[in-house]
Amino acid sequence: MIIKILAEGGAMKPGPALSQKLGPVGININEVIKKVNEATKNFNGLKVPVELDVDAATKAFEVKVFSPPVSELLKSELKITKGSGIQKKMQVANASIEQIISVAKTKLGNLLANDLKAAVKAVVGTCVSLGVLIENKSAVEVAQEVEAGKYD
Numbered sequence: 001m002i003i004k005i006l007a008e009g010g011a012m013k014p015g016p017a018l019s020q021k022l023g024p025v026g027i028n029i030n031e032v033i034k035k036v037n038e039a040t041k042n043f044n045g046l047k048v049p050v051e052l053d054v055d056a057a058t059k060a061f062e063v064k065v066f067s068p069p070v071s072e073l074l075k076s077e078l079k080i081t082k083g084s085g086i087q088k089k090m091q092v093a094n095a096s097i098e099q100i101i102s103v104a105k106t107k108l109g110n111l112l113a114n115d116l117k118a119a120v121k122a123v124v125g126t127c128v129s130l131g132v133l134i135e136n137k138s139a140v141e142v143a144q145e146v147e148a149g150k151y152d
Contacts, residue, residue, distance in 0.1 A: 003052040009043030039063045046072045070126045073103045084131025094133040
């Protein structure tokens with residue numbers, strides 16, 4: 001049985017959502033928290049997707065950690081706590097194209113992208129939904145420039 005959790009890197013705590021997912025399986029929640037915190041300590045401060053592969057018969061489990069979502073990496077890179085709720089009216093940060101490429105390189109293996117250019121466009125798309133400017137331009141404008149080959 002696979003259980004998916006979005007955990008705070010290195011700082012997972014017990015709570016109702018976790019109890020609802022793990023309670024029916026009957027495994028020790030404190031043991032799960034300890035192992036997840038150990039596995040995610042490198043992603044301190046970021047929300048990290050974690051999969052628990054649980055053997056219901058023996059109550060044994062395995063922890064698999066994936067890289068954080070693009071939005072979390074962007075917020076960490078730009079040192080913001082959350083995106084804009086009104087993206088068209090208010091932007092929360094201004095990123096450089098180098099920061100966008102850095103995040104794209106980090107996520108390249110986990111994105112459904114064939115190459116770095118497609119990964120950069122995916123990260124730029126996340127900038128649209130977070131309300132982040134890139135090089136003092138709207139993210140939509142930068143996406144068109146990337147498509148045209150300006151940053152190749």
